[in-house]
Amino acid sequence: MTSGWPATLQYGSVALRPLAYRDARAWRAVRRRNAAWLMPWDATVPPGGNERPATFRTLVSRLNRHARQGHGMPFAIDVDGQFAGQVTVNNIQRGSAQFASIGYWLDRDVAGRGVMPTAVALVIDHCFRSAGLHRIEVCIRPENSNSLRVMEKLGIREIGYAPKFLHIDGAWRDHRIFAITVEECPEGMLARLSLPSHE
Ligand SMILES: CC(C)(COP(=O)(O)OP(=O)(O)OC[C@H]1O[C@@H](n2cnc3c(N)ncnc32)[C@H](O)[C@@H]1OP(=O)(O)O)[C@@H](O)C(=O)NCCC(=O)NCCS
Numbered sequence: 174m175t176s177g178w179p180a181t182l183q184y185g186s187v188a189l190r191p192l193a194y195r196d197a198r199a200w201r202a203v204r205r206r207n208a209a210w211l212m213p214w215d216a217t218v219p220p221g222g223n224e225r226p227a228t229f230r231t232l233v234s235r236l237n238r239h240a241r242q243g244h245g246m247p248f249a250i251d252v253d254g255q256f257a258g259q260v261t262v263n264n265i266q267r268g269s270a271q272f273a274s275i276g277y278w279l280d281r282d283v284a285g286r287g288v289m290p291t292a293v294a295l296v297i298d299h300c301f302r303s304a305g306l307h308r309i310e311v312c313i314r315p316e317n318s319n320s321l322r323v324m325e326k327l328g329i330r331e332i333g334y335a336p337k338f339l340h341i342d343g344a345w346r347d348h349r350i351f352a353i354t355v356e357e358c359p360e361g362m363l364a365r366l367s368l369p370s371h372e
Contacts, residue, residue, distance in 0.1 A: 182295040182299055214317055222340075258288075294362035297327075
């Protein structure tokens with residue numbers, strides 16, 4: 174099992190917890206309602222790939238297996254107690270790397286309220302403080318101005334460019350690469366956001 178997992182994290186109305194089979198109905202409803210909003214940024218199966226697009230059950234099963242093997246942390250995001258999206262810690266590497274990457278998506282109904290900057294800050298703080306990781310990476314398509322804005326708000330540095338990096342929305346897509354190390358944020362990521370205080 175991943176060190177630091179399972180975990181629940183919260184700030185104000187934004188709560189993170191392990192994605193579970195019981196989220197099936199809410200997950201499917203949110204994904205259906207947001208199909209056009211999410212499609213340009215969703216991973217797809219490359220030509221010749223033998224996996225099928227994941228159903229919710231196969232997704233949770235795969236993510237749980239990765240978590241058991243210590244490779245990932247699949248968080249669900251609840252906003253005011255309602256399922257609203259995911260932040261997934263992927264590709265956890267131990268040894269001399271202590272590295273992971275994260276991916277995320279959100280229901281458009283709650284977009285624009287700073288939910289994802291808060292969720293990503295909570296997850297990175299957890300990765301550094303409880304899971305013992307040293308460096309976190311986020312890869313974003315150059316066209317995804319909303320997601321680039323999340324990096325800007327969190328002050329995460331751009332470190333490179335990966336041509337044809339991931340198969341997204343039916344083609345190999347270039348990505349801009351952002352990364353942060355634990356040394357760069359001794360104050361913690363949540364403290365970087367100008368947030369109202371919540372007891
Ligand atoms: C990227 C994403 C996670 C941002 O989450 P969020 O909680 O809305 O983040 P913020 O509230 O900080 O908003 C970021 C920017 O998105 C834009 N935005 C917010 N709500 C929007 C909406 N309903 N429609 C269009 N743009 C919107 C704004 O430009 C905002 O910047 P601002 O706060 O300076 O105005 C969310 O837009 C999303 O899930 N998009 C689809 C999936 C995706 O892109 N995943 C990431 C792949 S790398």
